[in-house]
Amino acid sequence: MTELSLTILPETPKDAQAIERLHERTFGPGRFVLSAYRLREHVDHLLDVSFTARIGTLLVGSVRQLPVTIGDTPALMLGPLTVEPPFRSRGVGRALLERAINDARAKGHRLIVLVGDEPYYARVGFKPVPKGRMTMPGPVDYSRLLVMELVDGAAEGVSGPILPDWSKAI
Numbered sequence: 001m002t003e004l005s006l007t008i009l010p011e012t013p014k015d016a017q018a019i020e021r022l023h024e025r026t027f028g029p030g031r032f033v034l035s036a037y038r039l040r041e042h043v044d045h046l047l048d049v050s051f052t053a054r055i056g057t058l059l060v061g062s063v064r065q066l067p068v069t070i071g072d073t074p075a076l077m078l079g080p081l082t083v084e085p086p087f088r089s090r091g092v093g094r095a096l097l098e099r100a101i102n103d104a105r106a107k108g109h110r111l112i113v114l115v116g117d118e119p120y121y122a123r124v125g126f127k128p129v130p131k132g133r134m135t136m137p138g139p140v141d142y143s144r145l146l147v148m149e150l151v152d153g154a155a156e157g158v159s160g161p162i163l164p165d166w167s168k169a170i
Contacts, residue, residue: 043164071160
């Protein structure tokens with residue numbers, strides 16, 4: 001395959017409808033019952049660490065990050081990360097992840113959590129959360145709960161429920 005001319009840009013409010021349609025196509029209506037979506041109902045994601053991927057003017061991917069707390073510790077929850085099916089396995093998701101992680105680190109965030117496939121996310125540094133250290137509302141497969149330290153040692157001693165960061169509510 002030829003290389004894609006990919007542009008990663010910060011998400012803007014005018015991207016919302018196109019991203020929602022992308023989520024609808026890739027995740028379907030069942031996405032609303034997932035624990036991570038339950039958290040997203042209460043606090044908006046942060047535009048300065050959420051990104052879109054485009055080829056020309058075509059939106060081909062998106063990643064969002066939501067402010068959460070783990071116990072009393074502020075963190076980000078990454079997701080959803082999605083790429084249009086014809087553009088998967090071509091580096092789009094990886095480019096979105098790297099931009100989201102690097103910008104979060106540059107903006108002073110210390111931890112990112114997500115619910116996802118360990119083999120995929122381990123490639124950029126996510127690790128399983130030790131059993132029983134963190135909880136989420138609703139049903140969740142805790143073997144898929146992953147964490148990344150943006151600062152060495154940032155996850156040490158962090159435990160408790162993962163909840164929306166109410167201080168960031170609009």
